Amino acid sequence: ILNVEQxxxxxxxxxxxxTNFTCSFPSSNFYALHWYRWxxxxxxxxxxxxxxxxxxxxxxxxxxxxxxxxxxxxLYIKGSQPEDSATYLxxxxxxxNTPLVFGKGTRLSVIA
Amino acid sequence: DAxxxxxxxxxxxxxxxxxxxxxxxxENHRYMYWYRQDPGHGxxxxxxxxxxxxxxxxxxxxxxxxxxxxxxxxLLTLESxxxxxxxxxxxxxxxxxxNEQFFGPGTRLTVL
Numbered sequence: 001i002l003n004v005e006q007x008x009x010x011x012x013x014x015x016x017x018x019t020n021f022t023c024s025f026p027s028s029n030f031y032a033l034h035w036y037r038w039x040x041x042x043x044x045x046x047x048x049x050x051x052x053x054x055x056x057x058x059x060x061x062x063x064x065x066x067x068x069x070x071x072x073x074x075l076y077i078k079g080s081q082p083e084d085s086a087t088y089l090x091x092x093x094x095x096x097n098t099p100l101v102f103g104k105g106t107r108l109s110v111i112a
Numbered sequence: 113d114a115x116x117x118x119x120x121x122x123x124x125x126x127x128x129x130x131x132x133x134x135x136x137x138x139e140n141h142r143y144m145y146w147y148r149q150d151p152g153h154g155x156x157x158x159x160x161x162x163x164x165x166x167x168x169x170x171x172x173x174x175x176x177x178x179x180x181x182x183x184x185x186x187l188l189t190l191e192s193x194x195x196x197x198x199x200x201x202x203x204x205x206x207x208x209x210x211n212e213q214f215f216g217p218g219t220r221l222t223v224l
Contacts, residue, residue, distance in 0.1 A: 043216060043217055046213070046214070089154065091213075093211050099211075100211060
């Protein structure tokens with residue numbers, strides 16, 4: 001059974017703080033790593049798909065890095081805003097034809 | 113937004129009754145998935161489909177069955193609902209490739 005770990009489980013930060021969290025995944029048979037943003041009472045929405053070791057992706061104040069050799073990805077949020085409050089999920093894809101394996105998420109709360 | 117809908121959006125039923133949830137897509141994507149969301153567990157895969165009449169089990173398939181008779185519809189059936197199946201159910205779709213998934217709005221099911 002493939003295991004995807006996310007840490008921390010939850011995080012509270014002040015508005016304006018920068019923060020980051022981690023996704024750990026199996027370093028063998030890597031195909032893709034996905035990040036999703038999931039607001040309360042809504043559906044998960046795709047943020048990034050990362051496929052190559054050393055990949056860096058950015059969308060506004062949110063960015064992500066990927067290290068496939070050691071099996072981890074970091075998600076960074078610069079200058080957190082209350083609207084960034086959500087659960088951030090990562091998902092590991094061992095191949096293009098098998099389902100993604102989701103972590104349990106990091107729940108971020110940004111306090112104004 | 114990806115064209116994916118779920119019906120019903122909310123359902124309350126009694127233990128022992130059959131329940132069918134429907135996922136409908138207008139994107140002509142090959143892959144369709146059913147997940148359940150429970151506190152402390154994140155998203156767990158129930159069943160998925162990789163084509164018409166082609167389905168496979170996920171992590172938590174016991175007590176559930178699925179059918180896909182046409183590309184656009186993926187049905188999840190609880191043959192005899194139990195209280196442990198009270199959950200929020202999400203459908204997702206993806207094309208081939210890196211398997212980026214798009215999620216439906218969710219169905220909240222309560223089994224009394």
